Amino acid sequence: MNIRLRHDAIVRTLRRNGTATVDELACQVGASRRTVLRDIGALRDQGFVIHSECGRGGGVQLDPQSVQTTARLSVTEVFALLISVAAMRASRSLPFSGLADSGLAKIEKALPSDKVRDLRRFLDCLHVGQLSPKQDTSDMGTIDPALLPAFETAFLQRQNLRYGYQDAKGAETSREVEPQAMLILPPLWYLVAWDSSREDFRHFRMDRISRPEIVEGTSFRRRHVPFEDDVCPFSELPR
Amino acid sequence: MNIRLRHDAIVRTLRRNGTATVDELACQVGASRRTVLRDIGALRDQGFVIHSECGRGGGVQLDPQSVQTTARLSVTEVFALLISVAAMRASRSLPFSGLADSGLAKIEKALPSDKVRDLRRFLDCLHVGQLSPKQDTSDMGTIDPALLPAFETAFLQRQNLRYGYQDAKGAETSREVEPQAMLILPPLWYLVAWDSSREDFRHFRMDRISRPEIVEGTSFRRRHVPFEDDVCPFSELPR
DNA sequence: ACTTTTAGTGACAAATTTTGTCACCTTAGG
DNA sequence: CCTAAGGTGACAAAATTTGTCACTAAAAGT
Known part of the structure; x- marks a missing residue:
């Protein structure tokens, strides 16, 4: 396990449990006692306030004061999740589509209106092929998050997109197109341009x-x- | 020099200079050409769009588009959606739970880990009651988005929460409690405090x-x- | 056509960092 | 004084990162 991930895991566990012994943490994150102690030292260096007590009933504990809440996500980052939800909602014959929809509604309520317009415009480009109930719908497919920033700009600002494309024969060609829509035919996603x-x-x-x-x-x-x-069209799916 | 610091230094230099050759970067950050090339690969994996050109006058360049991303949503705003996804994932016997999970994975991939920490910490407070497959799961219930900002602060900063509560007899009383968890027993949501x-x-x-x-x-x-x-606990649901 | 400049890749050994083990110290409670 | 906890130092083993080198590909000048 990565050192960074382990630090996160330790902080998470401390947040959840309130207090824990070093041995418990070591077991939890799958590392040795020594390593966890080193990690705690590193976290303290990073500014985390971690109290500790020796003896029976002792352990380490995260100081609740040392918490920051100013994190913000970019629109691009949210798109990644929204698209997943959109794909979910697309499966109208299944449960939870209503819930996904209400998730969108909540976002729209919570956002300034110009951002909602951006989101809507982006989702308006999303189309969904017929989903038969028999089909294995557990995999709607995915979109590589790395593609998102460019796609977001292209769709919202109506600017041409250039990219490398590997055709059916495996040869890579460079394309420049006007992105008009995205089409989901599970588990494949298509750019219609x-x-x-x-x-x-x-x-x-x-x-x-x-x-x-x-x-x-x-x-x-x-x-x-x-x-x-x-x-x-995604936007015209029955609710 | 630390790998993370070097990545930052490379991005900073590219932002300042606009364009630079790999050798210049290598000299700047005090590492070898090969290492810088590896770093650029890693940065691309992280979603940075870095153009490059061979030949005289060539070099690498940060895409100005990928630099903007100024429009940002607050964690609170994203929570509304994430909670929906969490509720979806909670129903492990149903399709799409994997997809909801991959939505989370995408977000986590796209974000620096300290921001993910806040999201995870909040979701760590979420617990889900047993869902029988027979049950009508089309309505997992909802949470009023207006409650979210106060709840977010209360959970993340571990501060007491005060609110009006209408008890079973319909009488409204004022409460001050320590919020410890949220519990979903479809279609009802509970604050456990x-x-x-x-x-x-x-x-x-x-x-x-x-x-x-x-x-x-x-x-x-x-x-x-x-x-x-x-x-x-939401975080311990089987994947 | 040839040369130069620049990005990019693969392999592998060297360098560095991280990790586990172990021995030992300190503190607190029973 | 015994036990359960946190904490430290040393050192070798393990894992990761880095540099070197040999190479390919592409672009531009001569």
């Missing part, structure tokens, strides 16, 4: 896209994407 | 809590909450 050099729509498998980047100075307009009948 | 005037734990239905506020200057420590056997 207008290829202006070919004057047509193209589908790109998300997992074959690499190194996406915004093309500065470009700007495009939304086009009507000719989806199949069984593809449903 | 230590009532120091009564020297005992009390359960409060969330939907009957109103106008919560932090009691300044107070501080309490975590207590061991005597949950029933079929109550599972």
Whole structure:
């Protein structure tokens, strides 16, 4: 286990249990007593206030005062989670879709309205293919978080996107397109984009896209994407 | 020089200079060319968009787009969504719990670990009662987003919480307690808190809590909450 | 076409850091 | 005085990081 992760685990355990002996912690994080003692020393150096008591009933304890709460997440970071929720909601025949929806509603309530607009615009680009109940829906697929920052900008600011794409034959080519929509056909995710050099729509498998980047100075307009009948915009899914 | 510090130094230099060759960076941070290249790879894995060009006049460059990300949501705002996801994941016998989990994993990957710590700490307070597969799980219940800011502070900073509570007879009383955990027994959510005037734990239905506020200057420590056997901490649910 | 400059990769040994073990000290409670 | 706790120092083993070297690929100048 990584040293950083172990530090986190120790702090987490102390927060949960309130107090613990070094041996308990060592057992919990799967390291030796000595290592845990070293970790506690390191955490103290980092500013954590950790009280300790010897003897029976003793142990180490985190000082409640030494807690900060100013952490903030960027929109990009939240998108990663929102997209997961969107995918969940997409499965209308299953339970919890209502809950995922209410999660979105809560976010929207809690956010300043211009941010909500951004989120909505991004989710408006999301389409979902027909999900048969028989299908294994436990894996809706994923999107590599590393792709998100570029995609966010491209969709929200309507700027062209350039990336490497590995085609069916395995050859990597460079593409520059206008991103128009994202399509989920579990477990695969597709980028639906207008290829202006070919004057047509193209589908790109998300997992074959690499190194996406915004093309500065470009700007495009939304086009009507000719989806199949069984593809449903995320925003029009029954609640 | 520490690997983490070196990563920071590289990002700082790229921000300041705009563009630099790998050799320049290596000289700057006092490491070898190979090491800097490895660092750049690691930074890319962490989501930094770093362009590079070969040949004369080439070098590496930080994508200006990936530098902005100024719009930020507070932890409170994200909690609303995360709690929904947590509730979803809680239902381990149902599909999509893996997906909710991967949503969390993505967030954790995308965030510096100290921010994740706050989120995890809050989720650590969340417990879930036994969910039978027969039960109607389409409604896990909700928590009023208006309660969240006060709850977040109370849990993270371990400060007492004061609120109005409508008891079973409909009479509203004022309470001051130490919030120790949240418990989901679909469709009801409970605050499990230590009532120091009564020297005992009390359960409060969330939907009957109103106008919560932090009691300044107070501080309490975590207590061991005597949950029933079929109550599972969120963080220890099987994956 | 050739040279130079620059990014990037793979392999492997050297350097460094982290970890576990062990012996031992200190403190507190019964 | 015994036991259960925290805490320290030393040192070898284990793991990780780093540098070197040999190489490929791409871009630009000559």
